[in-house]
Amino acid sequence: MAMTRKQRRLVTIGLAGIVLAIAATLILTAAKDKIVFFYGPTELKTMAASPGQRLRIGGLIEAGSLVKSDDLRVAFRVTDGTTVLAVAYRGLLPDLFREGQGVVAEGVLESDGTFRADSVLAKHDENYMPKEVAEALRKQGVWKGQKNGATP
Amino acid sequence: MLIWLPIALLTGVAVLAVLLPLGSRSKARDEGGDVAFYRARLTEIEGDAARGLIEPQDAEAAKIEAARFLLAAERSGPDEREGAFSLGRRRGAALIGLVLVPVIALAFYGVLGAPDRADAPYAEQQALLKTSTDIDSLMLRVEQQLAAHPDDVKGWQVIAPIYLEVARYNDAVKAYLQLLRLKGPNAADFSGQGEALVLAAEGVVTSEARQVFEQALALDGTQLRARYYSAIALEQDGDRVGALARYREMLQGLPDTNGAAGAIRARMAALIGAAEPSGQNAMIAGMVAQLDAKLEADGSDRDGWIKLMRSYQVLGQRANAEDALVRARKAMASSSEGLAAINAAAQELGFGN
Amino acid sequence: MTVELGHYALILALALAFVQMTVPLWGSLARDPALMRVGRMAAWASFGFVTFSYAALTMAYVNSDFSVLNVVMNSHSAKPLIYKISGVWSNHEGSMMLWVLILVLFAALVAWRGGGMPERLLASVLSVQGAIAFAFILFVVVTSNPFERVFPIPVEGQGLNPVLQDPGLAIHPPLLYLGYVGFSIAYSFAVGALIHGRIDAVFARFVRPWTLLAWLFLTLGISMGSYWAYYELGWGGWWFWDPVENASLMPWLMGTALVHCTVVMEKRDALKVWTILLAILTFSLSLLGAFIVRSGVLTSVHSFASDPTRGVFILGILTFFVGGGLALFAWRAPMLRQGGLFAAVSREGALIVNNLFLAATCAAVLIGTLYPLALEAISGAAISVGAPFFNATAVPLVVMLLAFLPIGQTLAWKRGNLLGAAQRMMVALGISILVSLVMLSMVHGGPVAAPLGVGLGAWLILGSVSEIMSRSWRRGATLRIFVARAFGLPRAAWGAALAHAGIGVTVIGIAATGWGVENLGVLKPGERIEIGAYSLVLDKSFVRNGQGFREDVARFSVMENGGFAGAVETGKRVHAGRYMPTTEAGILTLGLGQVYASVNDFHADGSVSLKAYWKPLVLLIWLGSLLMAAGGGLALIDRRSRIGIVVRSKAAALLAGRPA
Incomplete structure (x- = not known):
């Protein structure tokens, strides 16, 4: 007191x-x-990320690149129209995971240049294009905006 | 009109809501708000102390404090001293209610509202629809049936060819996909889907359509529609010899009276018909030439370029199509979006890159 | 005609909101009672008009009136009735209508219950509330008008979105809105009081019930939303630190701080400046939440309306009310009278610490939510701030706050005795530490944080029990007196204890996620997958046709120690007219834990790939939040916080005894 x-x-x-x-x-x-940084395949190539650093990458899943094995191992390639990045993942793929669709993956870049993802995201809207992916693709001149992107 | 009556009524209510309190002559309530509040608190503390909810010394301390605030409140007196009465002020406020409320409301509603539109509940609309028998409403009825029962094979079977007929090709594709889902893979529906894809692509057998036809032929090698479009695909690739061979093969199993036979013969004639530059082909060739010239003069029309590439492809003039691609790329060099569209279209047509 | 009248009624409410914004304020400044009373009438009238308008829109949904664009886009004649009604708010325009409806509802309630309030304060509060209503009705009418008509009239609607046909989604937005919008009352009170220039215990007593009410609804809304995401999205998680979730968490954190410091202000006439600031900030964060969700500046699983003009409009509203509120605060706050005194170690001091931690947590969440946006605007780099960031910032802050909570709860007002408080809490602390130690030694595997978390939860629960006991028990008193005293404690005391115990329950639920087991695999019929003590055996996979959808279903038996514990079904649904399947998670509740199965793929050979989880005690997370809300409810029905009535009747009694 x-x-x-x-x-x-x-x-x-x-x-x-x-x-x-x-x-x-x-x-x-x-x-x-x-905090995890996001890169498109081209950016990732030019910036030479140090292996082991956690990253998010995104782009379109290249048509015909998806290989599934029995033990839930998945390999696919992500492209932004210019550069292609190989991604390896073990686990379940989201519902919207389709070749030719946008995808975001989080994980680390291996020394051999493949991206080892521990989570793969595609969101639950049919017309959804992850914002970062749309941005990265726009930089590479692939993405034409929502309207043209919708499949007939 | 009828609606203006209730609108006037509602507006009246709103105006009254503003005017009524303004007309009241009563004085401000004498609450003594603070004084009452602290008195209530004192009784509350005493009650709690009496019931043994708080320790006597705590109660004493709390009472002293509340009493202090009570004194302060009593000293400052009630806050609700009334301002001088002013008729002008009340008139001003009344004016807001009487003029501004209707003016704001009617101005906004005038711009945004649709006073002449009646309600259109579903049940009424359905009753109207039932009485009409044109093809559109018939289709709508089938579509509604299918929306409620998406597993109705018969419905899809009826509607799929109608979609082709009325040029709703994308819907036709979806309908055939439903049939494939319900009936399992079968040659006829694959062919239907393929045809719809071709028609949707303005007659070009896209690589997607080609795959579908291949699936159909894998199930049933005699499927006529699939064979026909596969041959056209060859034609569009510039393989005239291969296409002709396919057409000939098809004709062998067909009676002359079959309508398809006529179509195939016409196609063959056109193929060979570099010798016959009259009729439809000539007309198309003329239109293409016109488009080409237009784009040469003004190259900013992205869709025009795609159309031109497609047209040359359809005419089987692959060299011209590739030339158009090169020119289109040059014209679109400044627009990354346009370039992407051109490239995508070229890829779809099966050349470029 | 109903539709058009509904449209017109909404516009009339806009005009009335303008009146409510201007006339009572004018009256309050000129001290003219007639002008001030216009506020109450205008609040009632605009509530009536908006209710009518909302009912007209609902009628259009129920009758499937496809001449209304909003109904075409978001409804379908084949929808079940309940989803036609909830469909009104499951889209942007309709949900803004609900927002406005709740806004004017609260204004009408204040006008109704505020009979005992000082008239000038009431007039100012209603004015501010009128300004908020005006801004939002204008927003609806100009940018998001649900009454827009279309011609020709489409035969069928397009809104059969299966994800939105769900009881959880039907309930949680209204609850959230009641919370968000409820805080507008706290804001109006704060700004009204600043205009009015009188901020004291009386003010706190009137604002407290509204704050509690809003907090209660927001708690329920967040909890329901979390459970919805848990079972509907099929990702097995219950909180994703998604921008929209953060948008609801931030006002909740600030609202929690506000609920606590209005107590200090009411009881002790202290912390006035801070209370006012908190009231302004809490509603500002609600508006920020609205902006985040509506503008689509941040991508999120929830964002359903992204339209730049709407974003700009809401940004305008946000700037005006936040900026205006804070400017007024900066101008008037220095004039406030100094409040009651208290020692650093006291209930007041403890509540300051509570407020500091809550505000710091809120700041951490705010920074994490907005940082990606700021960085992208400045450097163009895209980053993601996810769970790792929030777990490293918000979580430790909350843990520190909670560890300290039971001590603070038992300190006396004005001048507390830290030693005495510690002694009272000794038993509770001892048992909690014991619980942690036993858990640590018994349970192998799992993170160390889990037993510690359970200990923390136990500490919160036992601390609350101990608080009630120590307030009721006196040396030498019989059990009967003890019970009588316990029941005689104010309901607010019970409410606080219950809410704090509820946090403990939630904390235990969260801590137990550390012992959760997850496994993934590809199973043929008859094969099994192990998750902890349970295993899932695939019975069969089959196809099921439901109303408007077709589902591939995998049925599993859940086995425990070789015995059958129950069955779960998980599947992939394809709805008519849509190509994208939705995952239906299968949940089997066993005690307080749940087996959670989420199928990923059905293969041609009849095998199924899935992810399965065992989530021990997971239900405690939501049960705890229900307890928190119940605690808030108890505090709300405390006779002392019933607004108007108690003050008036007591005042009347007093006046009768001693005429003024």
Whole structure:
């Protein structure tokens, strides 16, 4: 009870400072380690990503490239019209996974240049084109926008 | 019109909602809000203390504090002192209600509304539809039946050829796909699907259509439609000799009276008919030449280029088609989107790259 | 004619919202009671008109009136009636209508219950609420008009989207909206009070029930939404840190902080500035959520309307109300009277810590949600901020808050005794640590965090039990007195304890996901796949035809120790007129855990590839949130927080005893 109003205010401000410092530290550390960058196949090739770094890649699944094996191993190629990237994955593919459709995969780039994905995403809308993929393809001049993209 | 009556009524209600309170002469309520609040709190604390819910010393401290606030509130007096009465102000507010409300409402509704449109509930529309017998409403009825029972094979069988007939080729493709789903793979429906694909592509046997015909022929090598379009595919690839051989083969199993035989013979005649540059082919050739000249003058028409490539392909003039592709690429060099479309079309036609 | 009258009624509500925005404020500034009273009448009238308009739209859906474009796009004559009704809000235009309906409903409720409020405060609050209603009705009328007609009239509608025909989806948007929009009342109170210039305990008492109500609905809405995503999307997860989910989590975090600090303001007349700021920020985050969902600036599994003009319009609304609110705050807040005093170690101090952590968590979620957008705008790099980021930021902050919660809950107002509080909580803490240790030693495998999480959950539950016990028990008192005192505690105290225990239950559910088992495989009939103590045996796969769809189904027997525990069916559905199959997950509830099976592919040889999960105690996640909401409900029906009535009757009694 000996504290004056000023001292109390200081305690409050100090407390706020501590919590904010904790929060800021957590956010900044996480921003360095936990954020995953997205690349199209061409970008990935030109930037020479270090193997082992977590990445997201996206593009169109190249027609005729999908190979499924018995133990749920899948290999396919992703293209942006210019560059082709081989992707290996073990697991279940999403409903919308189709050759010629857009896809986003997250994983690491192996030293042999294949991309080892641990998750493959395609979203649950028939006309959906992942935004990043649309962007990457637009850069390569393949994607023509929603209207032309819809199949008859 | 009838609708303006209820609209006037609703507007009246809205205006009244604004005017009524303005007309009331009552004074501001004398609440003494704060004083009452802190008094209530004091009784509350006393009640809690009496029931032993809080310790006596806590209750005392809380009471002292509440009393302090109560005193402060009493000292400052009620806040609800009324401002000077002003007739002008009330008139101004009344004007907002009387003029602005109807004006805003009618202005917006005038622009956005459709006062002359009646409701059109489904049941009524159906009753109207039942009485008409034109082909469109007949088709609609079948379509509704199919929407409710998508596994009705007969329905799909009826509607698929009608779709081809009325040039709804994409719907025809879907209908044949449904038939294939329900009946399992069979040559006739594969052929139907293929034909629909060809017609949808303005007569070009696309690689997709070709695959479908191959599936049909794998199931039944005698399927006439599939054979016919496979031969046209050869024709469009520029393989005249191969195409002619196929046509001849087809004719062998057909009686002359069969309508298909006539079509095949006409096709053969046209093939050989570099010798016969009259009639339809000549007309088409003329139109193509015109399009070509137009694009030479102004190359910005992306769809025009695709059409030109297609036309040359259909006429079997592959060299010309490839030349058109080169020119189209040059003309579209500045538009990545256009270039992509041209390339895609070329790929579909089976050349380029 | 009904459709057109509904359209006109909506436009009339727009005009009335304009009146409600301007006239009472004018009256409040000029202290003219007649002008102020226009606010209440206008609020009732516009509620009436919007209700009429909404009913007209619903009628158009029920009757399948395909002369209305919105009905054509989103309904179908063959839809079951319940989905025709819920179809009204399962699309952008209709859901904005629901938003507006709830907005004017809350305004009408305030006008109705606010009889005991100081009249100038009520007038200012209704004015601000009128401004919000005006902005959103204008948005609906101009950019998202559900009454647009089409000609010629199509014979059939196009809206048979199977994903949207689901009871979970039918319920959770209205709940979420009641939450989001409910916070508009807190905002209106804050801004109204700033205009009015009077912010004190009386103000807090009036704003608190509305905040609680909004918080309660938002809690239920988020919980329902999470369960919907869990069973409908077939991904086995219940929270994806998806932008739309974050958009609902942020106002919830701030709303939770607001619920707590209105208590401080009401009881102790302290933290006024902060309460006002929180009220403004909470609704701002609700608006931000609306902007994120409606504009499509962030791609998400949920975003169903992406239209730039709408985005710009909502951005305008957002800027106006956030900017306006904060500007007014910056101008008026320094004039606020200093509030009650308290020591650092006290209930007030503990609630400040609570607020700090909640705000910090909210900031972490906000940064994670908007950072990709900012970075793309600045450098063009596309990044994804997903679960790893939030798990490393928001989760530790929440854990710290929760670890400290039971202590804070037991501190006394004004001046607390940390040692005494610690002693009271000793038993609870001891048992919780014991629980963790036992779990650690008994359960092998799984992350270390899981037993610790269960310990934390136990600490929260036992802390709440201990709080109720220590407040009811006195040395030497008999059991009867103890029980009587326990029942005599204010409902708000029970509500707080229940809500805090609910968080504990949810935490245990989340912690137990660490022991979850998942496995994937390709099975022929008769083959099995192991998930922990259970195994799934494929009985058969077959084709089933339902109303409007065809489904490939795989049927599994769930075996436990060789015995039959139940059956699950999972399948792929193809709906009429659609090519994309949807996955139907199969769920078997065993106790509080669930076996979750999600088929991926049916192969030609009759085998089936699937992913199967055993999720122990998973139901606790949602049960806990229901307890939280129930706690909020208890606090709401506490006689002391019933607005208007109690103040008025007590005031009347007092006035009768001692005429003023």
